Amino acid sequence: METSHIFWSLILVIFSTFCLSLHHKLKSTNVNRNKSSSTASADEEQLRLPPGRTGFPLIGETLDYYLNSRKGTHFKFVMDRMEEFSTKIFRTSLLGQKMVILGTVEGNKFLFSNENSLFQVWWPKMTDKIFPKSDDQPTQVHAKRLRYMISPLIQKVDGLRECIGIMDDVMKRHLEIYWKGKDEVKAAALVKKYTLSLGCNIFLGINDQNEIDEIVTGIDDIEAAFFAVPINLPGTTLSRGLKASKVMRSKIEAIIRHKRIHLGSKKDSVPVQTIVKDFISHMLSFEDENGQLLKEEDIASHLVGLIEVGYTYLHSTLTMLIKILADHPQVYDSVLKEQKEIASSKDSSGRLKWEDFRKMKYSWNVICEVFRLCSPGVGGFRETLTDVKYDGYTIPKGWKVHWLLHSTHGNPEYFQEPEKFDPSRFEGDGPSPYTFIPFGGGSRMCPGNEYARLAILSFVHYLVNDYKWEQIIPNEKISYFPVQVPVQGLPIRLYHHKSNLK
Numbered sequence: 001m002e003t004s005h006i007f008w009s010l011i012l013v014i015f016s017t018f019c020l021s022l023h024h025k026l027k028s029t030n031v032n033r034n035k036s037s038s039t040a041s042a043d044e045e046q047l048r049l050p051p052g053r054t055g056f057p058l059i060g061e062t063l064d065y066y067l068n069s070r071k072g073t074h075f076k077f078v079m080d081r082m083e084e085f086s087t088k089i090f091r092t093s094l095l096g097q098k099m100v101i102l103g104t105v106e107g108n109k110f111l112f113s114n115e116n117s118l119f120q121v122w123w124p125k126m127t128d129k130i131f132p133k134s135d136d137q138p139t140q141v142h143a144k145r146l147r148y149m150i151s152p153l154i155q156k157v158d159g160l161r162e163c164i165g166i167m168d169d170v171m172k173r174h175l176e177i178y179w180k181g182k183d184e185v186k187a188a189a190l191v192k193k194y195t196l197s198l199g200c201n202i203f204l205g206i207n208d209q210n211e212i213d214e215i216v217t218g219i220d221d222i223e224a225a226f227f228a229v230p231i232n233l234p235g236t237t238l239s240r241g242l243k244a245s246k247v248m249r250s251k252i253e254a255i256i257r258h259k260r261i262h263l264g265s266k267k268d269s270v271p272v273q274t275i276v277k278d279f280i281s282h283m284l285s286f287e288d289e290n291g292q293l294l295k296e297e298d299i300a301s302h303l304v305g306l307i308e309v310g311y312t313y314l315h316s317t318l319t320m321l322i323k324i325l326a327d328h329p330q331v332y333d334s335v336l337k338e339q340k341e342i343a344s345s346k347d348s349s350g351r352l353k354w355e356d357f358r359k360m361k362y363s364w365n366v367i368c369e370v371f372r373l374c375s376p377g378v379g380g381f382r383e384t385l386t387d388v389k390y391d392g393y394t395i396p397k398g399w400k401v402h403w404l405l406h407s408t409h410g411n412p413e414y415f416q417e418p419e420k421f422d423p424s425r426f427e428g429d430g431p432s433p434y435t436f437i438p439f440g441g442g443s444r445m446c447p448g449n450e451y452a453r454l455a456i457l458s459f460v461h462y463l464v465n466d467y468k469w470e471q472i473i474p475n476e477k478i479s480y481f482p483v484q485v486p487v488q489g490l491p492i493r494l495y496h497h498k499s500n501l502k
Contacts (some may be wrong), residue, residue, distance in 0.1 A: 047387070048302060048393040050100055052081065052091035060093025066229055072480035074378060075410040078103040089391050095124050095230060099400045103407035105414060108434040110322045110390060111382060112442030121444055122383035122400055126238065130172070130225055131247050131305045134295050146302055146446050149286050152275050153202070154451040161354050161450065162276035167458040168351045172206075175462055178279060179211070179494070185473065186489035188319045191459075195314040198455055199307040203279050204255060215251050218244030220482075222308050226271055227378075227482040245304060253300040260284055260296065313452055316376035316483040317367070318459055323490055324370055325420060325464075326471045331423065337466045338362050343465050352458060360457050365426040368457055371438040372409045373421060374389050376483040379404035380440055468495045 055061040078101060081090045088104045107225045109118060126178060133142055153159045174194045179185065193209075196219065200212045226239020232238050274487040276281040283299045294302075325332040330357045342356050383403055388395040395401065400455060410418045414435040415425065439446035446452075472491040477489045 008389055011137065032402075042164060046395060048392065050089045050091045050393040050395070051085035051482055052085055052100075054091070054093040057354070058096055060099075062094050062096075062229075065094055066392055069227060069378065070481045072484065074406040078404060078407045087354045089389070089393060094400075097400045099402050100395050101402050101404065101407075103404070104287070107390075107442060108403060108408065108437060112440070112444070113252070113403060114388075114433070115382075115443045116385075116390050118385055119382035119401060120385055122381045123379070124230070126225065126228075127233075129242060130222065131236075134296050142298075145288055146305075146454075149283065149302075149445065150306070153279060153282075156445050157354075160450055160454060161275060163453060164308070164354060164357075164458070166201050166276065167198060167265075167455055170194070170201055171277045171458050171462045173207075175466060179463075179467065182494055184491060184493050186491050187322045188315070188467075188485055188489040191315050191318045191322070193312075194459060195311050195318070195455075196307070198314075199310045202276070203303055204252065205278055205280060205308050206255075215248065216307065216311075218247055219308060219311055221246065223312050224482040226312075242345050248304050249297070249300040252303050253296050256280055256284070256296045256303075258301055277314075285319070310448065310451070310455075312483060313376050313448075316458060316485055317370055317374070317452075319485050319490055320374040321367065321370045321456075321460070322463075322469070322492065323364075323471065323476075323486060324374075326469055326492065331421075332464065332468065334462065335363050335366055336468075339461050339464050340496060341410075342461065356461075357452065359453060362423070363457060363460055364444055364453070365423040367453075367460070368418055368420055368426045368430075368438075369423045370438065372415065372436060374421075374484045375409065375438050377405055377406050377438065379406075380383060380444075398419075403437075403440075405437060408437065466497060468497065469493060470495075 015285050053061070053493065055064070064359055065077055065416055066072055075234050081101075082088060083101050088107060089100060089102050091098065091100050093099060102108065115121075121140055121143065123143075127139055129389075151159075152165065154256040171194065174197060178190050178193060196216045197209065200206045200215060204215070206212055206215070207209070221237075221240040221244035223241075225245070228237035228241065230238060232242065238311070261283055263281060280299070280303075283294060283302070286294060288294065294437060325335065338360060342352075346356070348350070381400055384395050384397050384399050384401065386397050388397075407416050414432065426436075430436070434441060439452075440450040469492040472493055473486075473488060476488055479485055
């Protein structure tokens, strides 16, 4: 652990101790100050709450959770408590919230199957700080609006077909500029270029790399803020992320203002092809549930969020995929064989088509296994809409429920030898339902799952058809914060297929 991480961990411990002392003092002097709170506590005592502990006041078990996050041991955080309490459900306190974790397939099924009846999606408060909006509406309202707004682009088949053309162009240009003629590269840095270039092309309509680099400066700070200790003091990870988000929103807002001047006051809807080519115009003409156009600052906030989320998921996954293909040459050979067959069947345009992706079955199995072992996501949160009964316990109304990918992805009960890389797990019908959840599940499944699939497979298709590679640092250490990537950027040695392949 880096010295700065140790320092902030110690600060958090000291702060937690102070909160504990303050809590006892306030309790002794203000015991009758908040009768409604006392009534709520009494009601909770009458319920059969899940077993668990809440840790320090205010902080709860957040410190332990973050330390496990930095070590990539989320599964241990869950399993230690499930074993301690001999149950498949336990309560804790994270991010200042009373929280329950359901660490099993049955828990995932129950959670995802009762969306909007027993549970609703919930985000930590820092989400609103990183991506602020101009009104006081809760994040749920903005998220629902955004899902509807981006649906034609990254959920509907016609929109995805149009996206494939952009992905094809971006990847070809990326290889030509950054890979061609190189003997050695740092894969992580180049993957970052690809994912951000793709996001800016699709969502901003910008393909000039210098302009892209200027817009996305600070994207890593924004990414880190999501996984940071929630302390906004000068020099902290959260503070840097908030500043980077503000700067990036300002740059994109300038682009939006220029576009609005060009459009005038038009509110006309636009066809899918136009949405893909000019997503900002689509957002400027979009009316919310009250028939109002969105404000420029809110559009900018949404766009920063879309670019950041795409970056977080894609750059970690693709970097780890490159590493794993180097570690498993027989898997690389099978991926290459499949992609060569697809390349040989292309029409005269030489571009990937929607139908080509349906043929990439083995390649997608490999990517799914990368998701299982190296998922860049942690999971998500829900909030109970009523008192919820589960496994003999009650989760009170207003409590939060946290689902974690690693509680099933790394569990030998669901995946035999879970530490082993084995794409055959996804052959046939694949894993049992609710064991593999890289994009969540139910009606709240991530709307960008198909977009991510196409973006990753486009990258794989062109990269493996052009190159084979080997790691320059075979046992390079892996960092798990903010997402899983090799600490030295994964330097690799390239061998072009047209040369003497080693």
